[in-house]
Amino acid sequence: MKYIDDYRDAAAARRYASAIARVTTRPWTLMEVCGGQTHAIVRFGLDQLLPPAIELIHGPGCPVCVTPLALIDQALAIAAQPGIIFCSFGDMLRVPGAAGDLLAVKARGADVRIVYSPLDALRIARAEPDRQVVFFAVGFETTAPATAMAVSQAAQQGIENFSLLVSHMVVPPAMEAILASPENRVQGFLAAGHVCTVMGYTEYEPIARTYRVPIVVTGFEPLDILQGVLMCVRQLERGRAEVENQYTRSVRRAGNRSAIERIREVFEIVPRAWRGVGEIPRSGLGLRTAYAAFDAARRFPITTVATQESPECRSGQVLRGALKPFDCPAFGTRCTPEQPLGAPMVSSEGACAAYFRYRRREVPACR
Amino acid sequence: MPMTPGAACPTPKTDQSTVLLGHGGGGALMHRLIDQCFLAAFGAPDLAERHDGAVLDLGGARLAFTTDSYVVHPLFFPGGDIGTLAVNGTVNDLAMCGARPRALSAAFILEEGLPLETLTRVVASMRAAADAAGVQIVTGDTKVVDRGRGDGLFVTTAGVGLLEHPATLAPGQIRPGDAILVNGDLGRHGIAVMAVREGLAFDGPIASDCAPLADLILELLAEGIALHCARDLTRGGLTSALVELATASRGHFQVAERDVPVSEIVQGACEILGLDPFSVACEGRMVLFVKSSDAPRALALLAAHPHGQGAAVIGRVTARWPAGTVTVTSPIGTDRVLEMLSGEQLPRIC
Numbered sequence: 230m231k232y233i234d235d236y237r238d239a240a241a242a243r244r245y246a247s248a249i250a251r252v253t254t255r256p257w258t259l260m261e262v263c264g265g266q267t268h269a270i271v272r273f274g275l276d277q278l279l280p281p282a283i284e285l286i287h288g289p290g291c292p293v294c295v296t297p298l299a300l301i302d303q304a305l306a307i308a309a310q311p312g313i314i315f316c317s318f319g320d321m322l323r324v325p326g327a328a329g330d331l332l333a334v335k336a337r338g339a340d341v342r343i344v345y346s347p348l349d350a351l352r353i354a355r356a357e358p359d360r361q362v363v364f365f366a367v368g369f370e371t372t373a374p375a376t377a378m379a380v381s382q383a384a385q386q387g388i389e390n391f392s393l394l395v396s397h398m399v400v401p402p403a404m405e406a407i408l409a410s411p412e413n414r415v416q417g418f419l420a421a422g423h424v425c426t427v428m429g430y431t432e433y434e435p436i437a438r439t440y441r442v443p444i445v446v447t448g449f450e451p452l453d454i455l456q457g458v459l460m461c462v463r464q465l466e467r468g469r470a471e472v473e474n475q476y477t478r479s480v481r482r483a484g485n486r487s488a489i490e491r492i493r494e495v496f497e498i499v500p501r502a503w504r505g506v507g508e509i510p511r512s513g514l515g516l517r518t519a520y521a522a523f524d525a526a527r528r529f530p531i532t533t534v535a536t537q538e539s540p541e542c543r544s545g546q547v548l549r550g551a552l553k554p555f556d557c558p559a560f561g562t563r564c565t566p567e568q569p570l571g572a573p574m575v576s577s578e579g580a581c582a583a584y585f586r587y588r589r590r591e592v593p594a595c596r
Numbered sequence: 597m598p599m600t601p602g603a604a605c606p607t608p609k610t611d612q613s614t615v616l617l618g619h620g621g622g623g624a625l626m627h628r629l630i631d632q633c634f635l636a637a638f639g640a641p642d643l644a645e646r647h648d649g650a651v652l653d654l655g656g657a658r659l660a661f662t663t664d665s666y667v668v669h670p671l672f673f674p675g676g677d678i679g680t681l682a683v684n685g686t687v688n689d690l691a692m693c694g695a696r697p698r699a700l701s702a703a704f705i706l707e708e709g710l711p712l713e714t715l716t717r718v719v720a721s722m723r724a725a726a727d728a729a730g731v732q733i734v735t736g737d738t739k740v741v742d743r744g745r746g747d748g749l750f751v752t753t754a755g756v757g758l759l760e761h762p763a764t765l766a767p768g769q770i771r772p773g774d775a776i777l778v779n780g781d782l783g784r785h786g787i788a789v790m791a792v793r794e795g796l797a798f799d800g801p802i803a804s805d806c807a808p809l810a811d812l813i814l815e816l817l818a819e820g821i822a823l824h825c826a827r828d829l830t831r832g833g834l835t836s837a838l839v840e841l842a843t844a845s846r847g848h849f850q851v852a853e854r855d856v857p858v859s860e861i862v863q864g865a866c867e868i869l870g871l872d873p874f875s876v877a878c879e880g881r882m883v884l885f886v887k888s889s890d891a892p893r894a895l896a897l898l899a900a901h902p903h904g905q906g907a908a909v910i911g912r913v914t915a916r917w918p919a920g921t922v923t924v925t926s927p928i929g930t931d932r933v934l935e936m937l938s939g940e941q942l943p944r945i946c
Binding site for chain 1: 614615616617618624625628794795796860863864867869870918921926927928929930931932933935937938942943944
């Protein structure tokens with residue numbers, strides 16, 4: 230298939246792998262930011278093609294994984310209310326909150342629907358004016374423009390039975406938080422190509438300068454990732470720390486201006502708690518005051534029950550790149566996709582899910 | 597900007613006290629339900645075989661016997677409807693035992709308010725599908741439930757077939773060296789139903805692969821092909837079928853991803869939605885295990901049949917360790933172990 234097979238070519242992959250081996254003279258630790266990249270690396274075994282001196286660690290770019298627990302619990306409580314149609318991306322349905330997940334709420338009778346776009350939820354609101362339709366607006370800069378579009382359309386068309394539970398996040402502050410952490414091991418980043426398709430990469434330039442770390446905007450296919458690694462290692466070996474763009478077929482330096490304008494019209498930058506990581510200043514998108522009427526958290530105030538955190542789940546360290554999923558003592562035994570301790574085990578972009586799906590036989594306890 | 601140290605995750609309270617949709621997804625959850633609920637209660641040796649149907653020696657005849665229930669939303673989709681599924685699904689389960697399907701039963705659970713015209717259309721397509729598969733629908737049952745207590749129409753069919761040859765098709769017959777074949781490209785049914793249900797538009801039309809497969813199996817056997825095992829790919833797709841058969845046969849299967857046929861439209865849809873075409877449902881596809889020297893002839897026979905035109909050899913059974921696993925070679929030449937999904941595949945966020 231065009232645009233797919235071209236980037237999954239065995240001979241080209243081998244050429245990139247030997248080029249990486251040739252330029253590498255000492256150990257380097259790189260972090261791929263996006264969970265989509267993590268899955269490609271694990272599924273295609275790209276790390277096995279790299280010289281042992283190159284270590285890839287997995288970043289926080291899994292929107293499902295970092296959505297705060299309190300918000301998941303709020304979602305479960307709102308979805309369980311009578312008369313509500315709760316719309317969500319499919320990925321969120323299996324994420325464990327303190328009282329089960331959205332699939333379990335659905336099994337108990339709630340009207341939980343999978344949508345593919347916030348505009349689908351708006352369409353449902355138009356079709357069912359007597360019911361309250363709530364959209365669970367999660368994700369990074371990639372999904373924010375569509376959410377913004379739904380909100381501004383709802384405002385223009387006066388659709389009052391539509392609201393959103395918002396947990397949008399932005400990526401650069403999280404990368405900065407990782408670099409500033411005392412436990413940081415990251416020497417170079419593969420930045421998320423899709424996020425940069427929307428936002429461009431000017432925001433990353435001060436990060437590269439301040440922390441002296443190369444950042445390569447990278448795509449998601451095997452050859453994209455191998456080329457991104459090569460570009461990053463070349464910079465490291467030459468002592469450079471710049472932002473480079475591997476994903477030129479999709480990303481422009483200034484990003485997609487109309488998408489950025491949509492986001493800015495509807496959202497403002499707010500502090501946001503990242504599940505497993507903690508609060509990161511200026512890392513979230515919240516509805517502006519002009520659109521506060523669409524905030525489901527205001528429309529359906531929920532007194533959240535204090536949730537008990539398990540000391541056993543290590544997903545915070547996994548999301549910060551401090552731990553590989555295999556190093557978690559609960560991996561594959563007390564934490565599985567059917568009985569998850571944390572979100573990374575059930576999200577299609579979660580590092581633990583990738584290791585469970587493609588590598589679990591490497592862990593003796595899982596055989 | 598230092599981060600708060602210490603991981604934060606909730607104590608799990610996964611709801612295991614109720615049935616979840618994932619219990620019907622053909623993955624690990626469903627297998628656990630079968631083990632812990634059905635096998636624990638019924639425990640018959642034929643059931644424990646976990647084949648698509650049971651083969652029974654009754655009065656000197658070898659009979660295959662199977663049953664299946666059909667729930668699909670919407671009831672009508674490009675390439676078929678709940679009626680064609682109900683006939684072909686049961687016909688195919690009999691075919692996978694190596695039987696010639698002879699007779700079916702059909703039981704209907706109808707929801708009050710269902711337009712009779714809908715029922716008439718479904719029944720007409722059942723008749724057409726039965727004629728095409730060479731079976732008769734010989735007995736049946738009808739129940740009506742209150743409005744709101746059914747999804748329009750549920751159909752259950754059971755079927756009996758006759759084994760007319762001494763061959764046994766079963767996971768235990770799979771041998772190292774066997775070639776692994778499929779009779780066509782994967783995933784059309786799952787994507788076609790999803791496209792109609794969710795209102796998704798892809799580049800071009802996509803129709804379900806729903807088809808009867810008994811003719812293909814019987815023809816291979818009649819031509820003397822050493823066919824060791826066959827499994828139709830339904831829920832859970834190729835992944836579930838291969839993992840189940842590798843586990844049951846204690847064989848090791850080596851499959852080349854590049855050789856597994858997937859149409860551009862299905863691959864494109866899967867790339868967009870974050871689905872794995874290996875795990876998308878089919879209704880007219882099967883995986884076959886054939887003695888390797890017979891593989892070229894089997895491939896030619898399949899390809900000459902309307903329901904086998906996209907047939908391909910996708911891998912082989914090896915004597916390698918680890919037994920009971922499936923290894924997939926990716927297009928870039930790396931290997932990974934194929935694992936059954938836990939429950940339903942859910943579309944991703946971005």
